[in-house]
Amino acid sequence: MALHKENILIVDDDVHILELLQRHLRSLEYHTYKAISVKQALYILKDTAIDLLITDIQMPEVDGLQLLKYTAEHYPHIPKLVITGYPSIDGALNVIKSGAIDYLTKPFTKEELKQAVSKSFESRQNRKPESNSNVAPKNPLYADMIGQSKAFGKVTDIIERVKDNRATVLIEGESGTGKELVARAIHYSGKYARAPFVAVNCGAIPEGLLEAELFGYTKGAFTGAHENRNGFFQAANHGTLFLDEIGSASLAVQTKLLRALQEKNITKVGSQKVEKLDLRIIAATNNNLLESISDKKFREDLYYRLTVVQINVPPLRERKSDIPLLVDRFTKKYGVEYKDRIVKVTPEAIEVLQRYDWPGNIRELENVIQRAVIMSDGKIDVKDLPESLKFKIEFPENSFAPLKEMEKEYIQRVLSATNNNKTKAAEILQIDRKTLREKLK
Ligand SMILES: Nc1ncnc2c1ncn2[C@@H]1O[C@H](COP(=O)(O)OP(=O)(O)OP(=O)(O)O)[C@@H](O)[C@H]1O
Ligand SMILES: [Mg+2]
Known part of the structure; x- marks a missing residue:
């Protein structure tokens, strides 16, 4: 076996991925350096002769895109490999296109990693000395967001109109319709694409912590606040803050959000100091905020601040003409992942898929296709689809019992x-x- 002994710097905020990468790379005879943040990576870059940088894109505080940009400027000889869940959504595509950068999609096998790494090292050898196309390509995301239906056309129209300004946007839609994808599309196709996109799920953070997480806190502001910390607002400065499930923010947090939107500044928990910020807020919800307003659970004035621009992402049942295209995308994606080839779908199966109402929307469709690809032998037919889909079409409405x-x-x-x-x-x-x-x- 050839002894490599090249130095590889791996950057990911997920320790498990770091460890997995380290194990794989070590067994391939590479030296590894681990960093759990961009800040840490910068220290290592300064002190060590790194031969390859492997980085995640989405990380809190400073993201991988900025690290890539920094490395390209200061260490142009270092080849880069991006590890990402969603290459184009992540904005990784911009970078991949602007420099000679390879990417690997999660989850990956050791063999895939090995190949990607040696390809990156090869690209170092035959790389052209200069490529200074630093400009983001136009709308790389639209390649990833499928929707030709009239209903979806309204969504893309609005994205086009808001992507280059800072207007606050409220995205409404049922679960799984693609609200987050729309938010990312606005950010990554617009002129602020190179600034951070920070997503916060307001429903996932315990109520008492949300305020501190959003706005940051000062040392001693509450038990456990051992140091000054920035919040998501500061992390998203100059870019986009995506407030997912805004309906679950408490009234106290809503009051602070309203102020932040009105005054365009924030104060950390425990501080009097006002920090001026320049960012765009996109909020999303899958419940009806007007109902929450009448239940006194959501502030009406905040609602009007958020709905400067309103986007309604239609449920899949109202855009069934997009189903064949979506199916095509997902069979390609999972076919390559599980079967090493493109898996076809019979017209009968497409018909079943188009008759179903998809309460879980695109996410549900994607899951069904993923499973069908795994179960199928090269071609998805009606028999490869879950019974629950067929049940719906084989029985007329009046044949059901109570x-x-x-x-x-x-x-x-x-x-x-x-x-x-x-x-x-x-x-x-x-x-x-x-x-x-x-x-x-
Ligand atoms: N137009 C689209 N084209 C291709 N894939 C899509 C599209 N819209 C959504 N998806 C895919 O569907 C899944 C769900 O999308 P997303 O997470 O954006 O939905 P959501 O509305 O935020 O859902 P939830 O309300 O449950 O958070 C994702 O895997 C996303 O990539
Ligand atoms: Mg979501």
């Missing part, structure tokens, strides 16, 4: 299968025995 009747019949079937053993039956049905007894009555 739920209670179905339940009764089902319980009886389970009981006869268990020889009337109620304990066992309750276990199978995952209800307690008392509930079963009541139902039997």
Whole structure:
């Protein structure tokens, strides 16, 4: 085996990925240096002769795009390899196009990593001395966002109109319709694409912490605040702050958000100092904020501040003409991933897919295709699709029985299968025995 002994710097905010990369690269006889943030990476770059940089794109505080840009300017001889979940959504495509940069999509195998690494080293050898196309390509994202239907056309129209300014945008739509993708499209296709895009899921952060996470805090502001910290607002400065699930922000946080939007400045928790910020806010919600307003759970004045521009992402059932295109995208994506080739879909299967109403929208469609690709042998047919999709089309509406009747019949079937053993039956049905007894009555 050839001894490489080249120095590879790996940057990722996920320790597990760092460790996995290190293990793989070590077994391939490379030296590795790990950094969990861009800041740490910069220190290593300064002190060490690095031969290859491998970096993630989405990282808190400073993202991988900025690291790539910095490295290109200060260490132009170092080849770069990007590891990303979504190459074009991440904005990685901009960079990949502007420099000779390879990328690897997550999840990857050791073999894929090995090939990508040796390709990057090769590119170092035959790289042209100068490429200074630093300008982001126009709308790289639209290649990734599928939608030719009229309903979706309205969405792309608005994206075009807002991408180059700082107007606040509220994106509404059911779960899985692509709200986050729209937010990223606005950011990465516009003129602020090179500034950070920071996404915060307001519903995922405990209520008491959200304010500190958003605005930052000063040392001693509360128990556990051991140092001054910036929040998501500061991290997104000059770029876009994406407030996902804005409807779950508490009224206290809403009040602070309103102020931030009105005054264009913020104060850290525990501080009096006003920080001026220049960024764009995009918020998203999958529940009806007007209802929350009438329930007094959402501030009306904040709602009007957020809806300078409003985008309604239509549910998939209202844009069924996009289904074949989406299916095509997902079969390519997963075909290459799981089967090493493009998987075809029969017209009958497409018809089943187009008749279904997709309550989980594009996310559900993507999952169904992913599973079907794995199950199929090269061609997706009706038999490879989940029963729940077909059920919907094979029975006319009036052939359904009331739920209670179905339940009764089902319980009886389970009981006869268990020889009337109620304990066992309750276990199978995952209800307690008392509930079963009541139902039997
Ligand atoms: N127009 C599109 N073309 C291709 N893929 C899409 C499109 N819209 C959404 N997707 C894919 O569907 C999935 C769901 O999209 P996304 O996460 O943006 O939805 P969401 O509306 O934010 O959902 P939730 O409300 O559950 O957070 C993602 O994998 C995304 O890449
Ligand atoms: Mg989302």
